[in-house]
Amino acid sequence: SLAEAFRGVKAHFLMQEFVREAKGSDLRAFVVGGKVVATMMRQAREGEFRSNLHRGGSALRVKLTREERATAIRAAATMGLGIAGVDLLRSDRGPLVLEVNSSPGLEGIEGASGIDVAGVIIDYIERCARRRSR
Template sequence: MKLAILSRNSKLYSTRRLAEAARQRGHSVRVLDPLRCYMRIASQAFDMHYQGKPIAGYHAVIPRIGASVTRYGTAVLRQFELMGSYCPNPSDAILRARDKLRAHQLLAAQGIDFPVTVFGDNPDDTTDLLSMLGPPPHVIKLNEGAQGAGVMLTEKPAASRSVVEALRGLYANFVVQEFIAEAEGADLRCFVVGDRVVAAMRRQAPEGDFRSNLHRGGSALAAEANAGEQAVAVRAAQVLGLGVAGVDLIRSQRGPLVLEVNSTPGLEGIESVCGVDIAGAIVDHVAAHCHQPRTGQGRRRPS
């Protein structure tokens, strides 16, 4: 298999592990900076160059596209798709997952439960909007935040209104959610590859915080997701169209609730905590599903 990994930095743990796992399995691997890929788009013809040379013929592409380059990165990934490469996380699936509001709407339509969420635009509706959610505490999240950034907890109605008004003044997109107190600052990261959870870890928020992200100082231990939690995690990834995903759940009185579906989950924390070769599982999944580019030379008729 000729494999490309889209990543801004080949030295990042996740990128390096994927490349190592692929080479150990005898695959040809190249790490490509998506911002150095540039495209020619014509009727029924899709070509791409990288650092002055044409690139084509990749059987598969694994995207490691950061949130800051989502727009251009997904355009590059879409070009690979149109050139016949298999992508476990297609460009449109990444865009769905990155938009928290859109992702929650899609999950809700399929009966997947998550903290009750409200969204509105007009300042005149703020009081009624918050009443639709219920009394605080409230969790306010930027619509495209990542790694716990842009997530706030408000404990009084006046505080919720103030934060909402401030974010509207900054023209920020955000959602407001119910706070699940019984979770006690913990969540369950389920790493989904294909149709199964290959590893899970329980993350705990540090003292004085409610965000369990490792990037925010949270701690983690290997965990066992039960059958119901695994089914919810796999289903959530499938609804958004992701073959590889980090699905964050919280354990509530009404069952597992989806907090977020991450289309570019990091490998370092969960591999070190669980001792599982997740990079190898991803490469094996990609190899099992990829195919030869159908028309070669970077040109094909889009389906």
């Protein structure tokens, strides 16, 4: 198996389950200060299962379910992050956390969501700085 081959060369690796029902799409929830401030769905291009925008995927406007929002917020909090990009998959078992990004890019999300995410981040940082200076 592939895992045995990597073990044989003593390489570090991470294996992820393939979630067929996600159909080449994932959700990005941008969490700032414990709130989901912007969302998008990334859809893979034809013939590809990875939805990364730099691989030709597209960014679409999406509304998260209450469970998806709660999962994204919980994932960011679990990692101790005030700012995070949480990638989720829609599965038959409910939302699955694909990854939590501590330094998420803004590519696609501002256009897809119509939200000035950079401005929201700046406001959050300013609020945190004011609290610390008291």
